[in-house]
Amino acid sequence: MPRPEMIRWSEDGAAVELLDPRSLPETPSQLRLESAAEVAQLLRARGVVGQGLREVAAALGFAVELARHRQLAQTAFRHKLEEGYEVLRQTQPGDPGLFRTLERLRRTATRLRGEAPAAVADAVRGEASAVLEEAGAAGRRLGEHGLELLGRRATVLVHGRGWELTDALAPLFAAHDAGRRIRVFVTEGRPTLTGSRVSAWELQRGGVPVAVVTDAAAGLLMAQRRVELVLLGARHVALNGDVAAPIGAYTLAVLAAHHGIPAYAAAPAAAVDPQYATGAALPLGTCEPKQVRRGFGRATAPDSVPVFPPALDVTAAGMLAGLITDRGLFRPPRDAAPAALAGAEPPGRE
Amino acid sequence: MPRPEMIRWSEDGAAVELLDPRSLPETPSQLRLESAAEVAQLLRARGVVGQGLREVAAALGFAVELARHRQLAQTAFRHKLEEGYEVLRQTQPGDPGLFRTLERLRRTATRLRGEAPAAVADAVRGEASAVLEEAGAAGRRLGEHGLELLGRRATVLVHGRGWELTDALAPLFAAHDAGRRIRVFVTEGRPTLTGSRVSAWELQRGGVPVAVVTDAAAGLLMAQRRVELVLLGARHVALNGDVAAPIGAYTLAVLAAHHGIPAYAAAPAAAVDPQYATGAALPLGTCEPKQVRRGFGRATAPDSVPVFPPALDVTAAGMLAGLITDRGLFRPPRDAAPAALAGAEPPGRE
Numbered sequence: 001m002p003r004p005e006m007i008r009w010s011e012d013g014a015a016v017e018l019l020d021p022r023s024l025p026e027t028p029s030q031l032r033l034e035s036a037a038e039v040a041q042l043l044r045a046r047g048v049v050g051q052g053l054r055e056v057a058a059a060l061g062f063a064v065e066l067a068r069h070r071q072l073a074q075t076a077f078r079h080k081l082e083e084g085y086e087v088l089r090q091t092q093p094g095d096p097g098l099f100r101t102l103e104r105l106r107r108t109a110t111r112l113r114g115e116a117p118a119a120v121a122d123a124v125r126g127e128a129s130a131v132l133e134e135a136g137a138a139g140r141r142l143g144e145h146g147l148e149l150l151g152r153r154a155t156v157l158v159h160g161r162g163w164e165l166t167d168a169l170a171p172l173f174a175a176h177d178a179g180r181r182i183r184v185f186v187t188e189g190r191p192t193l194t195g196s197r198v199s200a201w202e203l204q205r206g207g208v209p210v211a212v213v214t215d216a217a218a219g220l221l222m223a224q225r226r227v228e229l230v231l232l233g234a235r236h237v238a239l240n241g242d243v244a245a246p247i248g249a250y251t252l253a254v255l256a257a258h259h260g261i262p263a264y265a266a267a268p269a270a271a272v273d274p275q276y277a278t279g280a281a282l283p284l285g286t287c288e289p290k291q292v293r294r295g296f297g298r299a300t301a302p303d304s305v306p307v308f309p310p311a312l313d314v315t316a317a318g319m320l321a322g323l324i325t326d327r328g329l330f331r332p333p334r335d336a337a338p339a340a341l342a343g344a345e346p347p348g349r350e
Numbered sequence: 351m352p353r354p355e356m357i358r359w360s361e362d363g364a365a366v367e368l369l370d371p372r373s374l375p376e377t378p379s380q381l382r383l384e385s386a387a388e389v390a391q392l393l394r395a396r397g398v399v400g401q402g403l404r405e406v407a408a409a410l411g412f413a414v415e416l417a418r419h420r421q422l423a424q425t426a427f428r429h430k431l432e433e434g435y436e437v438l439r440q441t442q443p444g445d446p447g448l449f450r451t452l453e454r455l456r457r458t459a460t461r462l463r464g465e466a467p468a469a470v471a472d473a474v475r476g477e478a479s480a481v482l483e484e485a486g487a488a489g490r491r492l493g494e495h496g497l498e499l500l501g502r503r504a505t506v507l508v509h510g511r512g513w514e515l516t517d518a519l520a521p522l523f524a525a526h527d528a529g530r531r532i533r534v535f536v537t538e539g540r541p542t543l544t545g546s547r548v549s550a551w552e553l554q555r556g557g558v559p560v561a562v563v564t565d566a567a568a569g570l571l572m573a574q575r576r577v578e579l580v581l582l583g584a585r586h587v588a589l590n591g592d593v594a595a596p597i598g599a600y601t602l603a604v605l606a607a608h609h610g611i612p613a614y615a616a617a618p619a620a621a622v623d624p625q626y627a628t629g630a631a632l633p634l635g636t637c638e639p640k641q642v643r644r645g646f647g648r649a650t651a652p653d654s655v656p657v658f659p660p661a662l663d664v665t666a667a668g669m670l671a672g673l674i675t676d677r678g679l680f681r682p683p684r685d686a687a688p689a690a691l692a693g694a695e696p697p698g699r700e
Contacts, residue, residue, distance in 0.1 A: 025651060197649075219602075248564075251569030252569075297647050300546050310570055
């Protein structure tokens with residue numbers, strides 16, 4: 001079974017359809033987003049849509065916005081184009097990936113300056129479709145590169161997404177599609193529960209045998225030799241190969257090292273950030289204390305109790321067996337540090 | 351501030367008052383239990399009341415039951431006594447601690463055979479009060495023994511209760527009462543969330559500075575050198591000092607060893623079980639998959655997804671810096687293995 005689609009064009013082509021992660025796993029439902037403003041609103045809902053998906057959603061949202069205005073006169077259309085660009089850009093002004101994706105679409109429009117708005121809208125839509133397809137292809141490439149780590153049978157513990165579409169689940173779907181007999185344990189991923197809510201649903205929906213394990217149970221799982229490989233979905237990669245990944249990844253890397261189990265990080269080449277020579281300064285972000293204190297609706301901690309806030313933790317390259325990217329598998333010391341990938345365009349920009 | 355009372359006699363003396371752990375932290379409320387049957391019903395609600403508290407609750411419940419029947423004639427009274435004994439015993443037929451506690455009260459009644467039922471009921475009540483007081487005293491002793499591990503200032507990560515009343519929180523309350531400046535991080539303790547729901551509430555209520563940390567974040571906490579000592583509340587102790595503790599304890603022990611931070615287990619001497627020479631066969635129990643899939647009403651994992659079920663994990667004595675009990679601190683190799691404590695009576699039975 002193929003991997004479930006997280007994002008796509010609506011059948012009538014007038015909207016972006018996005019699987020609402022907040023609806024998982026209980027009542028999986030598609031959001032229908034019909035304007036840049038609607039997409040932007042979703043992107044601003046903190047933590048709802050992850051890194052890779054965010055860029056694709058912005059691209060599709062921008063194209064949908066231009067299509068809405070295809071009947072306008074040139075000047076009015078250009079005005080709407082700039083407005084749509086800004087509203088999407090402002091959802092995360094400091095994000096280079098989002099900036100590059102939106103710039104790519106705007107350049108397409110700029111090249112057609114003078115053409116009828118309808119033609120410009122169609123061209124931008126074509127470019128947005130390319131962004132969508134390329135992200136899917138990058139995910140499949142990451143999956144293929146990860147495949148060589150898995151035998152005909154394998155039991156894998158996976159933690160964190162980092163990037164959606166090009167993430168740590170990709171090698172699992174690739175292995176499943178290749179007929180390998182794999183079994184997957186997925187960590188809950190407190191406090192967001194992305195593992196049990198989203199990844200477990202996605203793997204199950206895709207036909208991959210999966211069980212959920214609480215984050216704290218990973219030690220016992222390894223002590224009982226129930227996993228052969230650990231996959232960590234990374235958010236940021238430093239030039240030396242250190243990674244920042246959803247909190248708990250470092251704990252799993254220490255456990256894996258203690259038990260002699262190889263742990264690999266997975267991230268697209270675009271996650272290698274030339275700003276960071278090592279992991280020491282990689283941003284750890286913050287989770288919402290509410291996710292810890294009443295993440296399930298009911299209070300699960302006193303409302304006034306402080307919460308240790310980081311959303312990510314850092315794992316040194318030396319703790320990892322390697323890094324799986326859409327541009328290849330990096331295994332130190334055999335391979336160069338992922339610095340070779342620094343400044344890579346987002347997936348699909350090759 | 352003293353430690354909050356988890357269990358006590360009601361003011362009118364006719365009932366057991368027990369802080370309902372299910373009500374924490376949102377609306378702390380006392381359960382008023384007026385018969386052996388009511389206490390038994392609570393004890394049968396799986397996982398609601400922990401080991402140490404269970405024995406004390408059974409003792410108080412037995413005494414309350416006899417008081418209800420103090421006006422009966424001898425034969426009818428003896429019949430009620432046996433009935434009450436059985437209903438409480440059957441809540442956990444294989445538990446030696448519960449058996450010993452109930453036997454202790456029944457022996458008190460047997461010694462007074464021939465006396466008026468009212469006199470027997472009063473004597474059993476006195477013995478139950480002794481059980482309650484001794485459990486509190488054992489907790490305080492465990493606290494005192496743990497105190498020597500803490501400096502004038504200390505930052506401690508605590509995980510798991512294992513036993514209530516004589517548990518890993520005791521050294522923290524002892525240190526706080528002794529005027530030490532301690533700060534505590536408490537793990538959430540998925541899937542039961544006993545750490546964030548109960549321990550965090552209890553520490554905060556007792557005036558101990560506390561913050562909650564998700565289980566998976568413990569690695570980062572240690573990498574950032576934010577904790578100096580790890581305390582693990584153990585449920586069972588093997589003769590060689592291996593411990594079974596709420597799941598995640600082993601993960602924390604591995605992390606602590608990796609970071610050179612001492613990790614101690616805490617449990618009453620009564621937790622040393624002579625059935626088990628080492629930790630290899632210690633029972634791991636099972637959690638309820640529902641606590642993982644929809645612990646708080648909302649679904650947090652697909653309903654059909656399998657869940658890795660152990661409720662406890664085992665940490666080898668060699669991974670621990672020592673074991674804190676109500677009968678002393680055991681630090682191998684300086685001290686003998688806790689086998690010396692094997693077969694110890696429940697706390698307070700000295």
